[in-house]
Amino acid sequence: MLPALEIETSPQPDAAVILLHGLGADGNDFGPIVSELKLPPNAAIRFIFPHAPAIPVTINRNYVMPAWYDITSIDIDRTIDAGQLRASAEQIAAFVDREVTRGIPPERIVIAGFSQGGAVAYELAASDERVFAGLLVLSSYFATQQDAQWRRLKDKCQHMPVMIMHGQADNIVSESLGRSACKILCDLGLQVSYKTYPVGHSVHPRQIEEISKWLQTILPVRS
Numbered sequence: 470m471l472p473a474l475e476i477e478t479s480p481q482p483d484a485a486v487i488l489l490h491g492l493g494a495d496g497n498d499f500g501p502i503v504s505e506l507k508l509p510p511n512a513a514i515r516f517i518f519p520h521a522p523a524i525p526v527t528i529n530r531n532y533v534m535p536a537w538y539d540i541t542s543i544d545i546d547r548t549i550d551a552g553q554l555r556a557s558a559e560q561i562a563a564f565v566d567r568e569v570t571r572g573i574p575p576e577r578i579v580i581a582g583f584s585q586g587g588a589v590a591y592e593l594a595a596s597d598e599r600v601f602a603g604l605l606v607l608s609s610y611f612a613t614q615q616d617a618q619w620r621r622l623k624d625k626c627q628h629m630p631v632m633i634m635h636g637q638a639d640n641i642v643s644e645s646l647g648r649s650a651c652k653i654l655c656d657l658g659l660q661v662s663y664k665t666y667p668v669g670h671s672v673h674p675r676q677i678e679e680i681s682k683w684l685q686t687i688l689p690v691r692s
Contacts, residue, residue, distance in 0.1 A: 489586025
């Protein structure tokens with residue numbers, strides 16, 4: 470099990486959000502988002518922020534840094550180590566397994582990720598037989614040709630809400646890649662919301678507000 474930061478909004482959480490950071494960061498990068506979401510006091514959600522292992526990253530002159538997978542070239546589609554991507558998705562699936570043993574079913578678990586973390590979130594949602602409460606992807610892209618996996622799972626995933634958010638001025642992950650991922654999922658009949666913001670490769674304050682509303686919709690407070 471990878472190390473991770475965990476923050477609970479209330480004792481005895483009945484829902485979970487697993488949020489994956491981007492290249493070169495760690496789970497602490499998104500820790501402050503929990504308070505910024507301003508969720509209602511009766512929302513009982515466990516936020517889990519796993520830390521990626523440190524590996525050499527080819528595009529950064531093999532500098533060792535936290536990364537979910539190696540990137541060997543920055544072309545429009547990127548050339549990546551697909552095996553490492555799949556291995557990372559399996560490691561995140563272990564967190565889902567643990568939440569299930571803690572009493573939180575997959576339909577109360579949101580998979581989320583920013584940039585590289587979003588690519589892993591796509592991979593996990595596409596390859597895992599379970600249907601999650603939702604998929605949240607920020608400033609990211611399909612790192613592999615996963616549309617075949619989505620076709621296999623589309624009957625199960627048609628009722629899984631997907632929120633894709635992207636910066637209009639993103640010069641790290643082009644907004645066109647976010648739109649491309651959205652089109653693939655929409656063509657398969659998934660429920661996809663796509664939103665853009667006047668920001669680069671980062672999170673806009675308005676996103677935080679809209680993520681909060683979205684989470685409260687798909688993870689309603691249990692009486």
